[in-house]
Amino acid sequence: EIVLTQSPATLSLSPGERATLSCRTSQSLGSYLAWYQQKPGQAPRLLIYDASNRATGIPARFSGSGSGTDFTLTISSLEPEDFAVYYCQQRSTWPRTFGQGTRLEIK
Amino acid sequence: QVTLRESGPALVKPTQTLTLTCTFSGFSLSTSGMCVTWIRQPPGKALEWLALIAWDDGKYYSTSLKTRLTISKDTSKDQVLLTMTNMDPVDTATYYCARITSGWWEDYWGQGTLVTVSS
Numbered sequence: 001e002i003v004l005t006q007s008p009a010t011l012s013l014s015p016g017e018r019a020t021l022s023c024r025t026s027q028s029l030g031s032y033l034a035w036y037q038q039k040p041g042q043a044p045r046l047l048i049y050d051a052s053n054r055a056t057g058i059p060a061r062f063s064g065s066g067s068g069t070d071f072t073l074t075i076s077s078l079e080p081e082d083f084a085v086y087y088c089q090q091r092s093t094w095p096r097t098f099g100q101g102t103r104l105e106i107k
Numbered sequence: 108q109v110t111l112r113e114s115g116p117a118l119v120k121p122t123q124t125l126t127l128t129c130t131f132s133g134f135s136l137s138t139s140g141m142c143v144t145w146i147r148q149p150p151g152k153a154l155e156w157l158a159l160i161a162w163d164d165g166k167y168y169s170t171s172l173k174t175r176l177t178i179s180k181d182t183s184k185d186q187v188l189l190t191m192t193n194m195d196p197v198d199t200a201t202y203y204c205a206r207i208t209s210g211w212w213e214d215y216w217g218q219g220t221l222v223t224v225s226s
Contacts, residue, residue, distance in 0.1 A: 049212045091211055095156060
């Protein structure tokens with residue numbers, strides 16, 4: 001089973017700042033990684049798929065990069081609504097697995 | 108418009124079997140490339156992938172839970188069922204179902220249903 005390790009666990013930033021979230025995997029995924037955003041009391045929302053493709057309706061300030069075992073989600077300039085928990089997920093190998101999440105909080 | 112809705116008991120006792128239903132609309136699980144998946148989230152914790160059923164009746168399960176899980180579909184009712192046996196308090200979680208299309212990612216999610224395991 002592929003293990004996804006997200007860092008940092010918590011990221012404290014201010015609106016307008018740039019956020020960089022990391023996801024490292026125990027095996028190479030190629031580009032088969034996605035990022036989800038989850039706000040309190042809500043279901044997760046797909047942000048980025050196949051490492052670097054924005055899902056429908058996702059603002060351009062969200063971008064994904066990486067391949068193999070190292071992946072990054074970047075939010076170029078934080079908006080108040082971006083403070084949430086972010087998860088990475090792989091689909092390279094069964095079973096699909098998630099990372100433990102990064103909480104992005106307001107500083 | 109794609110929607111999914113989870114339903115099932117809010118409270119189950121330890122050792123009982125849980126059956127959850129995902130009722131969906133706006134797509135057909137008979138369409139090539141369509142899948143429905145189940146994911147859970149214990150309170151305050153991370154997402155955990157559980158199971159997936161595909162349009163061709165292919166089924167995939169979590170390694171750690173596969174002996175306890177069964178996923179099935181009723182295409183005529185637009186429903187997917189998840190059964191989990193021998194429930195334990197650690198299985199207390201919000202259970203989500205989600206759609207996967209030919210892009211192979213969960214693009215639409217239900218709102219989730221909280222299941223508490225307690226005697």
